[in-house]
Amino acid sequence: MRFKRADLPGFLIAVIAPPLLTVLFFRAFDVFDHRGTPLLGIMSLNLAVCGGLLAMFTRFVRNWYWPLACVLVLGVAVIGVIWMQSQGTGDSGPATALKWIGLLAFFAANLTVGVQVLIHGLLPLVDRRAERRARS
Numbered sequence: 082m083r084f085k086r087a088d089l090p091g092f093l094i095a096v097i098a099p100p101l102l103t104v105l106f107f108r109a110f111d112v113f114d115h116r117g118t119p120l121l122g123i124m125s126l127n128l129a130v131c132g133g134l135l136a137m138f139t140r141f142v143r144n145w146y147w148p149l150a151c152v153l154v155l156g157v158a159v160i161g162v163i164w165m166q167s168q169g170t171g172d173s174g175p176a177t178a179l180k181w182i183g184l185l186a187f188f189a190a191n192l193t194v195g196v197q198v199l200i201h202g203l204l205p206l207v208d209r210r211a212e213r214r215a216r217s
Contacts, residue, residue: 088140095136099129135194141202142194151190158183 103125107113115121142148158179165176 085140090142090145091136091139094139095133098135099125099132102128102132138194138198138202141198143197143201147193148190151186151193155183155186155190158186 106124106128107121112120112124161179162171162176162183165171165173165179170176
């Protein structure tokens, strides 16, 4: 298998995403004090596997505009919620609305990537298999 320029986002995701997600998890749940327990290693491994799978399937993503726009909206929502929590209004209606927007943006990002992987990765594989069976 030859690597192409289109594989560069996958490499970046595989290298950058797991450590950042691990630090985000540790900071979000404040689990830095779990020294000597298997929690940190297990969570790091799970996040690294997820990051690797995501990186593997980025080869089939042809249009990055929608997933990146969803991730940008998600980032703005997270920053907004963190800011509102620091102001003491983390349980207000606008904070809840930002949480829902972040949740929907995360779902939309996964959906846009998943649909493209299905269209550009899985369906051509099924079509080639059907053509081979039709020939024989």
